[in-house]
Amino acid sequence: MDSRDAIFERVRSAIGRKLGQKPLPPPEPLLRVSAKTVEQRLARFRAALEALGGTVTLVPNFASARQAVETLVDGQSFVASPHPFLAQCGIAGMPYANPEELRNACATAGVGITSAYCLLAQTGTIVLRATPQEPRLISLLPPVHIAVVPQDRLLTNLDEMLSMIPRPVDDSSAMVLVTGPSRTGDIEQFLVRGVHGPGHVHVVIVGG
Amino acid sequence: MVDVLEQLGYEVEFRPAQTCCAQPAFNSGFHDQARPVAEHFLDVFSDAETIIVPSGSCTSMIKHHYAELFANDPKNLARVDSIVPRVWEFSQFLLNSADLDKLSPRFPHKVTYHDSCHALRELKLKDAPRLLLKRVQDLELVEMEAAEECCGFGGTFSVKFAQISGAMARTKVDSILQTGATHVVSLDSSCLMQLRGALSRGGHNIEIVHLAEVLASRK
Amino acid sequence: MSAPDPAIRTTLADANLQLAIYTNTGRFKDNRSKAVSPETLPEYQDLRTRAAEIKQHTLDFLDVYLLQLEAAVNANGGKVxxxxxxxxxxxxxxxxxxxxxxxxxxxxxSMTSEEIHLNERLIHHELDAVETDLGEYILQLAGQRPYHIVAPAIHMTRHDVADIFEEKLGVAHDTVIENQAMTARRVLREKFLQAGIGITGANFLLADSGAVVIVENEGNARLSHSAPKIHIAIAGIEKLIPRMRDLAVFLDLLGRSASGQPLTSYTSIVSGPRRAGELDGPEEFYIVLLDAGRTKLLADVEKRESLRCIRCAACLNTCPVYRKIGGHNYPWVYSGPIGKVITPQFKGNEKDPWLPFASSLCGACAEVCPVKIDLPGILLKLRHEAKPDPKDTRVFGLWSWLMRRPAMYSLAAKIGLSWLGRQPNGWLNKVPWPANSPSGPLTAWLSERDFPAPPPKPFRELWVERKVKERKK
Structure with a gap:
């Protein structure tokens, strides 16, 4: 008997079940969804992210989004996702021919610019989903991460996201909830930002 | 406790046949030795109208663990089911049943209250003893920071792991000292014994009293 | 039943260590209680109840969810x-x-990988296996095991770290914590970019999505599962929950219970290798599902709930015993109340028989457990199952006999009280009887505390006098 079968046999005998025996249904998921206005969500998102040391810039249109990003990049080298929304804002993602090129660019850039799958107001969270248009290293290797996101992607909380899309990783290989900068308190519980991931997180929300 | 209950108009009876609730053996894993003692408790108290216990720990033993002890003994289990609603921890009983206006204690001291673990966590008695203390004339109640932290007694733990138990008691003592209180009040004599021993060893002149003693006081 | 007395004594006598343990756990404890207070999270108790129910349900039907997970992982191009x-x-x-x-x-x-000594095994085969969490990295350099489930280097100071980095990394002695963190970033970033394999644990496994959930603050887990060509997640079979939607409950509880954070900096939900068109992410994805004793716990209906644990360490931070003896005095990688509960179940109750007894049963742990494990209740069961110490059996046998004989009991109490009453403090342990032999309970008691002066008369005598007085009136 291989390990798989051995484990299944032990599990079934431990809980007294037979192969193919129907289970009871699981308890209902508990999702807390409450309607919040755009203003409330914006205010909450800003408060939550700023409390963690991130910044939030609210801009009315694509052109001003581009401008806001330029100000934040402040002349540093940057990498940007080949994401259609960034293209709309006029923020050019370099086309990378192969994984090595992308990786080297991310490893040396000062700033990584992405869009996002959505934002969660309650916790100040950026939800990123790995896709060809949103590589994972751009938001991870550079010391600064800027996310440029349309306002209609600002949700109230994780519960709302999961109530709309119960299995959001079905069509992606990875999803990351980014809530503020990278941090550690492993030495004397003293807070240090940017220990492995970006130490600076900026979100530009594009309204209208 | 007897004084307080009589002042409140209750007829108090002490049954000399009583001994112990059986918790020491039960908590040490000796169910076979605990069972006959618990049975003795049931023999002594089964016909009592109300049983008032001056200890959160004993109350909890009877109310929460007797059923487990007699899980395979339907006759005694029935006696447990019948007795449990009649068993009260002292402060719990006062607050739920008594006409407290008949009581006019005076205790002109600065007092801090130690939450004994079983009263707090198994009987959920956080507010009851404090409400009673607040009714006492001239008593100043100051909360210590570690009020809910265990004093370190824990029955046989206090001797089997004496160093740990002692270290826990010293933390508690530090917290008591910070309040500037002259008296520590609690519901359980075992905590009181532990704290009294630790305070005395530390050379601190702070008195340890049971809630009943405070409520009976008219100084 | 001897506890590791000398080691515990050493810990208790080390004032700096005592302060470090107590203040660090205290901060976690305070942050947790703020984060779950009724003002901050009014639905906290409902969340706990639901989390406990979901975990218990998953364990009770674990075969079904394991099958579901395996099918979903295969469908995503990964392998179990x-x-x-x-x-x-x-x-x-x-x-x-x-x-x-x-x-x-x-x-x-990953506590699971600590549990199976994965690093030691890999390093033994001359692989460069590097811990990347800052705390774990420091401990790996120092050759120590984690002191705490969530904050592994909770017992160390910046000075310890400066010494370790100087000795092991050859960098200048530097006690500035920011600089120490940046040294680790620099050294480990190179490792991330060189590594062929990234290994993570899993906080949860999602049966419906075939995904691994990893919760962290530093970004080292993200790097581990994003940068190398192969990602291996190692997890115990008890980590399953049925649906991605259940994360709404569990994530809200985990971060708050562990450190008071509503959500940690990063939560990764990894569901397979990179897909067509992606330029990064692992090319291969494996979930290693580990039994290693878990099915044994699963078979014990009464104690099965110990497998609900989500390793938040709230029980450690609130435990007055952990806060005194720290992590390394526990015999296994899992310390604190949960360690006391699962170590005997994994390793056998005979191996460290003192463990379930090293508790005052104060219940503070159960109060903060986000999945409502009855930790003191399980300790009581383990005590009951333990092989009794013959000395204790005799003592409790005598006690049991005495407690059923009120007359004998009251006589014994009277003798005891009058005898104790005559002994001045400190003399007690000079009288030759078993209780104050060097290993006797009285000696133990007096080693730490005084024996309170007993009341002048037993209550039952006072009671009789009172009744006599009443009758005279």
Whole structure:
């Protein structure tokens, strides 16, 4: 008997079940969804992210989004996702021919610019989903991460996201909830930002 | 406790046949030795109208663990089911049943209250003893920071792991000292014994009293 | 039933260590209680109840969810590896590393991998297996095991870290914590970019999505599962929850219970290797599902709930015993109340028989457990199942006999009280009787505290006098 079968046999005998025996249904998921206005969500998102040391810039249109990003990049080298929304804002993602090129660019850039799958107001969270248009290293290797996101992607909380899309990783290989900068308190519980991931997180929300 | 209950108009009876609730053996894993003692408790108290216990720990033993002890003994289990609603921890009983206006204690001291673990966590008695203390004339109640932290007694733990138990008691003592209180009040004599021993060893002149003693006081 | 007395004594006598343990756990404890207070999270108790129900349900029907997870992982292009033992799990990693020529392996913090000594096994085979969580990295350099489930280096100071970095990394002695963190970033970033395999644990496994959930603050877990060509997640079979939607409950509880954070900096939900068109992410994805004793716990209906644990360490931070003796005095990698509960179940109750008894049963742990494990209740069961110490059996046998004989009992109490009453403090332990032999309970008591002066008369005598007085009136 291989390990798989051995484990299944032990599990079934431990809980007294037979192969193919129907289970009871699981308890209902508990999702807390409450309607919040755009203003409330914006205010909450800003408060939550700023409390963690991130910044939030609210801009009315694509052109001003581009401008806001330029100000934040402040002349540093940057990498940007080949994401259609960034293209709309006029923020050019370099086309990378192969994984090595992308990786080297991310490893040396000062700033990584992405869009996002959505934002969660309650916790100040950026939800990123790995896709060809949103590589994972751009938001991870550079010391600064800027996310440029349309306002209609600002949700109230994780519960709302999961109530709309119960299995959001079905069509992606990875999803990351980014809530503020990278941090550690492993030495004397003293807070240090940017220990492995970006130490600076900026979100530009594009309204209208 | 007897004084307080009589002042409140209750007829108090002490049954000399009583001994112990059986918790020491039960908590040490000796169910076979605990069972006959618990049975003795049931023999002594089964016909009592109300049983008032001056200890959160004993109350909890009877109310929460007797059923487990007699899980395979339907006759005694029935006696447990019948007795449990009649068993009260002292402060719990006062607050739920008594006409407290008949009581006019005076205790002109600065007092801090130690939450004994079983009263707090198994009987959920956080507010009851404090409400009673607040009714006492001239008593100043100051909360210590570690009020809910265990004093370190824990029955046989206090001797089997004496160093740990002692270290826990010293933390508690530090917290008591910070309040500037002259008296520590609690519901359980075992905590009181532990704290009294630790305070005395530390050379601190702070008195340890049971809630009943405070409520009976008219100084 | 002897506890590791000398080691515990050493810990208790080390004032700096005592302060470090007490203040660090205290901060976690305070942050937790603020984060779950009724003002901040009014639905906290409902969340706990639901989390406990969901975990319990998953355990009760674990075969179904394991099958579901396996099918979903396969559909996503990943692979499930079944390991009955820690050796089997390590062998899989070793073989894969050899096959793929992966000499550098980066690892993010995982208690499961600590449990099976994965690092030691990999390093023994001359692989460069590097811990990447800052705390774990420091401990790996120092050759120590985690002191705490969530904050592994909670017992160390910046001075310790400066010494370790100087000695092991050859950098200048530097006690500035920011600089120390940046040194680790620099050294480990290179490892991330060289590594052929990244190993993570899993906080949860999602049966419906075939995904691994990893919760962290530093970003080292993200790097471990994003940068190398191969990602291996190692998890116990008890980590399953049925649906992605259940994360709404569990994530809200985990961060708050662990550190008071509503959500940690990063929560990764990894569901497979990179897909067509993606330029990064692992090309291969494996979930190693580990038994290593878990099915034994599962078979014990009364104690099965110990497998609900989500390793938040709230029980450690609130435990007055952990806060005194720290993590290394527990015999296994899992310390604190949960360690006391699961170590005997995994390793056998005979191995460290003192463990379930080293508790005052104060219940503070159960109060903060986000999945409502009845920790003191399970300790009581373990005590009951323990092989009794013959001395204790005699003592409780005598006690039981005495407690059923009120007349004898009251006589014994009277003798005891009058005798104790005559002894001045400190003399008690000079009288020759078993209780104050060097290992006797009285000696133990007096080693730490005084014996309070007993009341002048037993209550039952006062009672009789009172009744006599009443009658005279």
């Amino acid at each position: 590896i079944w390991a009955q033992t820690g050796e089997e799990a390590a062998d899989f990693v070793l073989q894969l590393a050899k096959e793929k020529g992966a000499n550098v392996i980066v690892k993010s913090k």
